[in-house]
Amino acid sequence: MPSSVTLTLYGAPAAAEYVFGDRTTCLVGRARECGIRLARSQKDASRHHCMLDVNPPHVRVRDLDSRNGTYVNGERIPSGPAGRDLTDGDEIAVGDTVLRVCVQAGEPATVSAEARDPADAVHTLMAAAEAGEPDAAGIRGYRLLQELGRGGQGIVHLAQDEQTGELRALKTLLAHGALDPAARDGFLREFACTRALRHPNIVAFLGGGAHGRTFYFTSEYCRLGSVADVAARAGGRLSVDQAVGVALQTLRGLHYAHAAEVPVQLADGTSVTHRGLVHRDIKPQNLLLTGRRDHATVKIADFGLSKAFDSAGLSGHTLTGAMGGTLAFMPRGQVIDFKYARPEVDLWATAASLYWMLTGSPPRDFPAGTDPVGVVLHEPPVPVRDRLPALPRRLAAVIDTALVDKPHIAPTTAAELAQAIRQAL
Numbered sequence: 001m002p003s004s005v006t007l008t009l010y011g012a013p014a015a016a017e018y019v020f021g022d023r024t025t026c027l028v029g030r031a032r033e034c035g036i037r038l039a040r041s042q043k044d045a046s047r048h049h050c051m052l053d054v055n056p057p058h059v060r061v062r063d064l065d066s067r068n069g070t071y072v073n074g075e076r077i078p079s080g081p082a083g084r085d086l087t088d089g090d091e092i093a094v095g096d097t098v099l100r101v102c103v104q105a106g107e108p109a110t111v112s113a114e115a116r117d118p119a120d121a122v123h124t125l126m127a128a129a130e131a132g133e134p135d136a137a138g139i140r141g142y143r144l145l146q147e148l149g150r151g152g153q154g155i156v157h158l159a160q161d162e163q164t165g166e167l168r169a170l171k172t173l174l175a176h177g178a179l180d181p182a183a184r185d186g187f188l189r190e191f192a193c194t195r196a197l198r199h200p201n202i203v204a205f206l207g208g209g210a211h212g213r214t215f216y217f218t219s220e221y222c223r224l225g226s227v228a229d230v231a232a233r234a235g236g237r238l239s240v241d242q243a244v245g246v247a248l249q250t251l252r253g254l255h256y257a258h259a260a261e262v263p264v265q266l267a268d269g270t271s272v273t274h275r276g277l278v279h280r281d282i283k284p285q286n287l288l289l290t291g292r293r294d295h296a297t298v299k300i301a302d303f304g305l306s307k308a309f310d311s312a313g314l315s316g317h318t319l320t321g322a323m324g325g326t327l328a329f330m331p332r333g334q335v336i337d338f339k340y341a342r343p344e345v346d347l348w349a350t351a352a353s354l355y356w357m358l359t360g361s362p363p364r365d366f367p368a369g370t371d372p373v374g375v376v377l378h379e380p381p382v383p384v385r386d387r388l389p390a391l392p393r394r395l396a397a398v399i400d401t402a403l404v405d406k407p408h409i410a411p412t413t414a415a416e417l418a419q420a421i422r423q424a425l
Contacts, residue, residue, distance in 0.1 A: 003056035003106040009036065011097030020059075024339040026052040028094060029064075033336045036099070044068050044095030048377050057105040059086045064374050068095060080371050139216055142170055158221060168206065169222070173215045189264070191217070193277060194303050196262045201253030203288060203301045222288035222299055227357065230289060236360040240395070243357035244425065248418055249298035250287060250350050254279070255414035257303065258343040279303050280341050282349035283329040284356060327372045328362035329353060332405045335376050347410070347417050351402035352381075354421075359387040363403050394424035 007018045018036055020026070026035035029049035030042060036052075038045045046066040053060040062083035063070040070077055071093040077084045086092070088103040142159040145167075149156050154173035161168055188209075195205045208217035224230070227246055231238055238246070258276045279286075279300060289296040327335070331348035334341050355363050363381035366372050381403040385396045398420045404410045411417040 004104045005054050005056050005059045006102040006104070007036070007052070007092075008100045008102065009097060010100065011038075011042075011095075020054040021056060022339065023055050025335070026054065027336060028052060028092075028099070029066075038094065038097055042095055042097065045097065048374070049094050050092070051373060053083065057103045059101060059103070060084060061086060061092055062371075062373070064377065065371055066094075070094060081373070139170065139172075142168065142218070144170070159218070161218075167221045167223075168218045169203075169220070171217050171219070173217075187215070193262045193264055193274075197257055197260060197277065197303055199253055199256040199260075200297065201249050201299055202257060202303055203299045205303075219301075220290075220299075222290040222301070224289035224291070224293065224296055226285050226301075227287040227289065227298070227353070228284035231284065231357060231360070238357045240358065240391070243354055244395075244421060246287060246298050246357060247350055247354040247421060250282065250300060250353070251347075251414040251418040251421075253298070253300045254282075254343070254346050254350065255418070257300075258346070258414060276343065277303065278341055278343055279346050279349075280334070281326055282346050282353060283326060284353050287353065327376055328364070328366065329356070330376060331403075332376055335373060343414070344410070344412060347402060347412075347414060348405070350414075350417065351399055355381075355384050355399055355403070358391060358399075359384065361387055392424070395421070398424045 002021060005020045007020075009016045009018070018026070027048055028034060028036045028038070028051070029047050030038050030040050030045055031047040034048065038049070045068070046064070048064050049066045050064055050070040051062045053062060060083045061070060061072065061077065062081065063077055063079040065079045069079075072084050072086065073091055074093070086101045086103075088101060090101045092099040092101070141162055143162055145158045145160060147155060148158050148169065154171055157170045157172075159168050159170040160166070191205070191208065198204060203222065204220045206218045206220065208215070227238075257279065260277065261273050261275055262277060263271050264274045281302065282300070286301045288299045288301045290299060291297040329349045329352040331345050334345045334348075352363050355361075361382075363384075364375055364379050365382060366375050381400070383396070384399045385391055385393070388396075398417075402410050402417055402420075411420055
């Protein structure tokens with residue numbers, strides 16, 4: 001039986017049950033967009049009172065600077081990102097409303113068989129399940145040259161394919177704790193979808209697989225680094241021509257990906273064709289550069305990879321914690337409805353990245369000591385000309401419009417946003 005988390009609500013508007021079987025977030029409060037919506041008349045509850053971060057069988061509650069506080073088993077929890085982990089039988093009190101937690105834990109599995117990618121290019125990893133980090137040195141067929149970077153989920157190395165001599169970026173990810181086989185298989189199926197994307201402005205995944213708790217992937221190597229790296233070397237900002245050029249190339253890649261036909265392997269072994277993939281994590285760090293420095297090609301990296309890994313519960317991170325710096329480039333609607341993000345979230349993030357390249361700041365201010373989730377939920381973006389008065393008005397208007405969290409106002413396709421930017425120049 002798969003893991004699940006059930007929350008039973010006692011109080012206004014009426015008793016109800018909410019069952020979660022997948023990785024997601026859920027707002028609790030009086031606002032219309034809340035997944036667990038309380039009665040509008042319940043004045044002891046805030047509009048966005050708290051957030052549930054669900055990763056069955058794990059669940060955490062996070063108070064969103066609510067007026068009257070969120071209580072777990074009678075104890076008020078601190079506001080902010082830390083939150084409180086919940087266990088079976090715990091009770092969350094939001095004013096007069098109580099949510100009782102029921103956790104159904106599935107059977108974990110120890111995975112020892114290697115999972116092969118569609119091209120059958122997987123090499124056996126040396127045992128790394130006992131290590132504190134993924135063991136890239138145990139991957140046969142690649143010679144590690146240097147570490148390119150590391151983050152909360154994994155490590156990226158520059159590696160040389162021992163057969164072809166070509167340079168590759170090799171990323172290793174270590175799953176947290178015992179593996180739920182459904183989560184593991186679901187992530188590998190998601191990776192197979194991503195691997196089908198082929199476009200000049202998208203980093204191509206070339207191979208990969210899993211053994212034990214370690215997952216690894218190889219992709220083309222982008223030698224100029226990320227847009228964030230280039231901006232840092234330029235003093236924190238790019239020129240209008242440079243920033244717009246990056247944005248337009250990014251939108252070309254997104255236009256392709258949002259409409260691409262990709263094979264999707266189902267859990268029963270059959271496959272269907274779906275149209276379109278959403279990245280959901282566009283930001284300057286995920287926009288890589290290759291080619292000539294004076295005429296670089298932009299390539300979107302990690303198309304769905306990190307999100308799929310985290311959403312499958314393999315990272316051990318909370319979603320709201322893993323969002324971290326990504327929140328600076330995330331639209332409000334994506335925080336409210338993480339699981340069902342649409343292509344529009346990539347457009348918002350592209351406009352936010354353009355804003356950042358031009359000004360050196362994200363669209364919203366995140367004052368020290370404030371909960372960044374609360375900032376995204378409650379604070380609108382700062383008009384771009386407030387940060388860069390010299391920016392041409394027409395381009396500023398396009399950026400500000402693209403950062404409105406209302407699809408009927410903002411451009412709804414990558415092609416529309418690209419056309420609006422070009423017409424503003």
